[in-house]
Amino acid sequence: MHIIAIMNNLESLFKREPINKLQGLLEQQGYQVIYPNDSQDLLRLIEMNPRFCGVIFDWDMYSMELCKEINNLNEYLPLYTFANHQSTLDISLTDLQLNIHFFEYTLDTVADIVIKINQATEEYKDIIMPPLTKALMKYATEAKYTFCTPGHMGGTAFNKSPAGSIFYDFYGANTFKSDISISMPELGSLLDHSGPHKEAEEYIARTFNADRSYIVTNGTSTANKIVGMFSAPTGSTVLVDRNCHKSITHLMMMSGVVPVYLRPTRNAYGILGGIPQSEFSADVIAKKITATPGASTPNYAVITNSTYDGLFYHTQFIKETLTTKYIHFDSAWVPYTNFNPIYEGKCGMSGEAMPGRVFYETQSTHKLLAAFSQASMIHIKGEFDEESFNEAFMMHTSTSPQYAIVASAEISAAMMQGSAGKRLIQDSIDRAIRFRKEIKKLRQESNTWFFDVWQPDNIETTECWKLDPHDSWHGFKDVDDNHMYLDPIKVTILTPGMDIAGTMDATGIPASIVAKYLDNHGIVVEKTGPYSMLFLFSIGIDKPKAMQLLRALTEFKRGYDLNLTIKEFLPDLFDEDPIFYQGMRIQELAQNIHQLTAHYKLPELMFNAFDVLPTLKMTPHDAWQEELKGEVEEVPLSEMVERISANMILPYPPGVPLVMPGEMITEESRPVLDFLEMLCEIGKHYPGFETDIHGVYQHKDGSSTVKVVKQKLIK
Numbered sequence: 001m002h003i004i005a006i007m008n009n010l011e012s013l014f015k016r017e018p019i020n021k022l023q024g025l026l027e028q029q030g031y032q033v034i035y036p037n038d039s040q041d042l043l044r045l046i047e048m049n050p051r052f053c054g055v056i057f058d059w060d061m062y063s064m065e066l067c068k069e070i071n072n073l074n075e076y077l078p079l080y081t082f083a084n085h086q087s088t089l090d091i092s093l094t095d096l097q098l099n100i101h102f103f104e105y106t107l108d109t110v111a112d113i114v115i116k117i118n119q120a121t122e123e124y125k126d127i128i129m130p131p132l133t134k135a136l137m138k139y140a141t142e143a144k145y146t147f148c149t150p151g152h153m154g155g156t157a158f159n160k161s162p163a164g165s166i167f168y169d170f171y172g173a174n175t176f177k178s179d180i181s182i183s184m185p186e187l188g189s190l191l192d193h194s195g196p197h198k199e200a201e202e203y204i205a206r207t208f209n210a211d212r213s214y215i216v217t218n219g220t221s222t223a224n225k226i227v228g229m230f231s232a233p234t235g236s237t238v239l240v241d242r243n244c245h246k247s248i249t250h251l252m253m254m255s256g257v258v259p260v261y262l263r264p265t266r267n268a269y270g271i272l273g274g275i276p277q278s279e280f281s282a283d284v285i286a287k288k289i290t291a292t293p294g295a296s297t298p299n300y301a302v303i304t305n306s307t308y309d310g311l312f313y314h315t316q317f318i319k320e321t322l323t324t325k326y327i328h329f330d331s332a333w334v335p336y337t338n339f340n341p342i343y344e345g346k347c348g349m350s351g352e353a354m355p356g357r358v359f360y361e362t363q364s365t366h367k368l369l370a371a372f373s374q375a376s377m378i379h380i381k382g383e384f385d386e387e388s389f390n391e392a393f394m395m396h397t398s399t400s401p402q403y404a405i406v407a408s409a410e411i412s413a414a415m416m417q418g419s420a421g422k423r424l425i426q427d428s429i430d431r432a433i434r435f436r437k438e439i440k441k442l443r444q445e446s447n448t449w450f451f452d453v454w455q456p457d458n459i460e461t462t463e464c465w466k467l468d469p470h471d472s473w474h475g476f477k478d479v480d481d482n483h484m485y486l487d488p489i490k491v492t493i494l495t496p497g498m499d500i501a502g503t504m505d506a507t508g509i510p511a512s513i514v515a516k517y518l519d520n521h522g523i524v525v526e527k528t529g530p531y532s533m534l535f536l537f538s539i540g541i542d543k544p545k546a547m548q549l550l551r552a553l554t555e556f557k558r559g560y561d562l563n564l565t566i567k568e569f570l571p572d573l574f575d576e577d578p579i580f581y582q583g584m585r586i587q588e589l590a591q592n593i594h595q596l597t598a599h600y601k602l603p604e605l606m607f608n609a610f611d612v613l614p615t616l617k618m619t620p621h622d623a624w625q626e627e628l629k630g631e632v633e634e635v636p637l638s639e640m641v642e643r644i645s646a647n648m649i650l651p652y653p654p655g656v657p658l659v660m661p662g663e664m665i666t667e668e669s670r671p672v673l674d675f676l677e678m679l680c681e682i683g684k685h686y687p688g689f690e691t692d693i694h695g696v697y698q699h700k701d702g703s704s705t706v707k708v709v710k711q712k713l714i715k
């Protein structure tokens with residue numbers, strides 16, 4: 001916070017002298033003074049440099065227009081203007097929310113002006129910084145001497161050891177000075193929601209359009225458990241999006257509820273569609289309850305919004321159609337939705353509270369805003385018992401929370417304030433859309449092949465694009481109108497080999513190969529399907545990073561077209577098995593994996609596997625208890641039909657549970673097993689392409705086993 005721009009007419013001596021003197025004094029105080037060429041230059045500088053803390057200009061030269069434009073960029077930035085006696089002050093000044101100070105050109109007041117600028121800079125920092133972070137920084141600066149935990153005592157302990165001191169130097173002094181015990185009264189408490197912590201949660205609730213917000217320091221994995229533990233008592237029935245995160249499965253393993261699943265669709269690429277409207281209807285739910293042993297009227301529903309691949313629901317429909325008291329939108333992927341109008345009506349916090357209902361939104365702040373890993377939030381609309389809720393909160397929260405995580409959650413909210421915050425999200429959206437267009441353009445210009453993007457034909461309007469039942473690009477059958485929308489920020493790139501209807505081409509480039517190449521070039525793909533890759537355009541993705549991705553994709557094409565050897569093109573892969581990959585070329589590898597994929601009908605098997613549900617034989621909780629009691633055994637994967645799975649089985653991709661603990665694969669749900677066997681089989685052919693399947697143990701001898709509940713327990 002130290003850059004000040006001066007925009008002034010330095011030709012007349014009576015103006016130049018005070019300005020020169022001012023610059024000298026400001027620099028003595030540690031400010032960096034710069035002279036932009038003109039107002040456009042200034043505006044660009046402000047936009048690119050968050051460390052700006054003021055603009056000094058001449059009222060006769062600039063005045064209102066410039067003020068307005070600066071205001072659009074950052075309404076809190078202090079402005080200073082020199083006006084002489086003749087200047088007429090524009091009355092509409094008061095209409096604008098301006099932080100403006102007036103000075104006169106006299107040499108002897110320059111020292112006072114610097115004092116005023118210092119004060120205004122401090123006030124500016126005070127306005128833009130949120131309460132808890134401010135209190136924490138103040139505490140760390142005052143460096144009190146404590147006899148509490150943590151035992152490193154502001155870092156002192158590390159500096160008593162060679163290894164410790166290297167660690168200390170790496171992280172820097174403030175990391176340790178601000179890592180403090182919960183027993184500092186001036187900071188309040190995360191667990192009691194008191195003092196600056198309470199202020200932080202109130203600040204966050206205002207920012208995210210919630211009635212009440214909680215900061216969670218162990219990720220949305222924990223936020224989901226807190227919400228679920230409070231909303232669904234043991235023995236009750238819960239409506240669960242089958243396309244759920246594994247933390248929801250863990251919730252069910254912990255709390256002994258009976259799940260009834262809402263079944264999403266998917267397309268040939270394995271992209272997860274949403275839950276169709278019919279699944280929310282009272283009739284369909286009633287039928288499922290009748291068919292599920294032990295199920296009764298549900299009180300709590302949990303829905304993933306948006307899906308992994310970036311599809312949002314029109315949430316008002318869900319709120320009005322479901323009758324459960326509690327609806328929980330797991331929005332781990334989309335903490336930014338309240339800061340751009342294109343997401344309106346598509347989130348848990350959209351719209352008004354409804355009497356007798358409670359809506360939750362859980363968000364992984366760290367995933368797509370700027371915060372430390374594990375920073376997460378629970379937002380709530382509606383009336384609920386805060387004391388009981390807090391019991392569930394504390395049940396899952398360490399009594400020694402890491403304040404850096406808490407403060408980073410609060411800072412992410414501070415960063416979203418005002419026009420500067422809105423611009424950050426708008427920039428991400430614009431950047432993602434430009435990237436999409438660039439891929440399309442390269443595809444059009446290429447006379448052979450190029451990558452494609454999963455999106456509507458027309459993306460000229462900046463919005464979440466509707467999945468229209470009349471369109472075919474999305475590949476979902478029978479989508480409901482006005483129900484699902486694609487987030488521009490989630491970019492799914494398609495590789496050659498298959499079309500949206502699932503028809504396999506004669507040749508193809510499986511996405512796993514492209515992902516390996518990108519990984520070699522320092523680009524990590526968020527999710528890789530058989531012929532698709534997902535990229536997230538978070539606010540951390542700047543233009544150079546987007547360009548780098550684009551370049552890597554074109555470089556891949558070049559290397560592929562030149563048919564380079566694996567050794568040249570994918571050295572890391574080559575190193576995994578140099579004998580196997582000796583002499584092999586990229587086109588051969590791609591073609592062979594493509595043919596394997598086609599031979600095993602991977603897309604079709606994947607589609608079928610998620611189209612049937614295994615049968616629920618016991619609740620996830622009961623299955624877990626059997627495992628704890630030792631009442632489980634390992635059997636070969638192929639023998640799991642008619643056995644109760646003890647574990648959750650979850651292949652990556654697509655990264656959602658395929659079999660839940662307590663479920664049985666029957667003859668009817670055999671496609672689930674076919675898919676798992678095929679995944680294990682395909683993985684054996686090419687070193688480095690093994691599929692990661694949580695819950696399936698793949699052994700060195702090539703066999704695969706799963707844990708099932710011992711036979712005697714089946715009634």
Ligand SMILES: *Cc1c(COP(=O)(O)O)cnc(C)c1O
Binds near residue numbers: 244245247331364
């Ligand atoms: C990542 C994720 C979570 C868990 O969030 P963490 O912050 O990593 O604990 C929960 N739900 C969904 C849908 C997720 O994608």
